[in-house]
Amino acid sequence: MVKIMKNIVSFSGGRSSALLVYLMKKQHPDTDFVFMDTGAEHPKPYEFVKNVVKHFDINLTCLRVVVNPELGSGNSYRIISLDELKQDLQPFRDICYKYGTPYIHGAFCTRTMKLEPFTRYCNDKYGKSNYQTWLGIRADEPRRLKAKDGYSYLADICDFDKQDVINWWKRQPFDLEILEHLGNCVFCIKKSISKIALATRDEHKMAENFINLIDDPNIRVVEREQQANKIMYRGNHSFISIIAMYQRYSREEIVNTILGNRAFDSGSCSESCEIFSCQLDFDLNAGDFL
Template sequence: MINVVSFSGGRTSAYLLWLMEQKRRAGKDVHYVFMDTGCEHPMTYRFVREVVKFWDIPLTVLQVDINPELGQPNGYTVWEPKDIQTRMPVLKPFIDMVKKYGTPYVGGAFCTDRLKLVPFTKYCDDHFGRGNYTTWIGIRADEPKRLKPKSGIRYLAELSDFEKEDILAWWKQQPFDLQIPEHLGNCIFCIKKSTQKIGLACKDEEGLQRVFNEVITGSHVRDGHRETPKEIMYRGRMSLDGIAKMYSENDYQALYQDMVRAKRFDTGSCSESCEIFGGQLDFDFGREAA
């Protein structure tokens, strides 16, 4: 059986990749795929390149290729790791997605499906054959709610009993690491993050917040097809700009420490990684692929 590791760009996912690389070098048939949304933090992209460089990983990089016509299926574009932050278009997958479908929102988090799940599945079916591969995902033993049995899916927890603190300790021993705090991981302004994490992200990356706000509110965004306006994406029926303004007067360190005391960074507090089969979605694949 062919093994395909879905690499999210985070520490836990990279640890799974390292474990699977030992198996590949021992003769197992293992492949690695990174699904790029175009909205990751620049340091996440640097981390992905360092994983390839330090571990000599044969990584395939994919971006969804959105067909602008509603009802028509989307495709994918294959890139090389060296194309990250050079030839690969920044934000394009997300911009093309909101042109066709509108913005994702709490209760309608179709972004994982459109940007990651569908193109990943199509690529693997095209290259390995449907039913001929097993997908590996970096979900830990201390994330039992996300460890859902699913045909063709296996998890890091099957290979290692490492919990979050074990992963962090392991990375401290490595020659490189992901150089951003947790609240900036995955898509920087992901709708699955708490409003507090989004507030911190807005303070950390004011320039990126302004750019992303234009991406999700501009005239190019499909609108009028749902009950709430396009800018209402986050918890509490809030917009990105609304969250930024709500926390604009808060002291950064005070907000951060309040979140630590409230255990907002603990495992399970909100999505730490955006995995393609992470249990967040319950869509019909055939319908949502278009």
């Protein structure tokens, strides 16, 4: 007897992921949809998520990590309503209190705020190995298309590249109204430092709130061989050092730096932060969250 797997779309809040939501709703109406809220997204993706729910008529489960402050103890999750989606930084603050600030070579934030809550929830609801996780990764993102048991991709059912997706959304009654460098967690450690600089220039208040968070004395101080505490970004940069580095640059000069580095090309992390593609080395069958 062939085992029937439940299809679950892990909706990141980006355009490609939302296209996957649309296609799976059409092709497999019994698909379930899950969104993991980090509390660190720009408000525009939250609006986009709500529009996807409304226009595509889906039942979306929204999750937030519930952090157990005791080291060595597993975290859990809670289900929240659409109205509770907001940029309050609380999940990110909670994981920093427990683990210290994440950094480019230790991006535990995706695992802790997205992968673990998603996996716990799905294992609780459907049973381990009883579901297929779908991610909105396109055909023009070959570096992110990694074969993994239990995972499927937008590229498996649609050959759209980045421009095709943009054009598709132009024909829809709503769109994700945000500049790419502000996508996903606004000050994500996986973004290039020029994108972080541009984000701080465009969102002064958000940058101020983020500085207040990482300067919180309750954040755990961790001694690391490669990264000192609060050195979170590429090139051994802190959030403050990036701001200082680009303070003499005009906004146009920062944009030109990004364009010169091709950081707006397909596959950049500000397009979509997927639970598996950003954690390629994480063993789904290990850890106390299963």
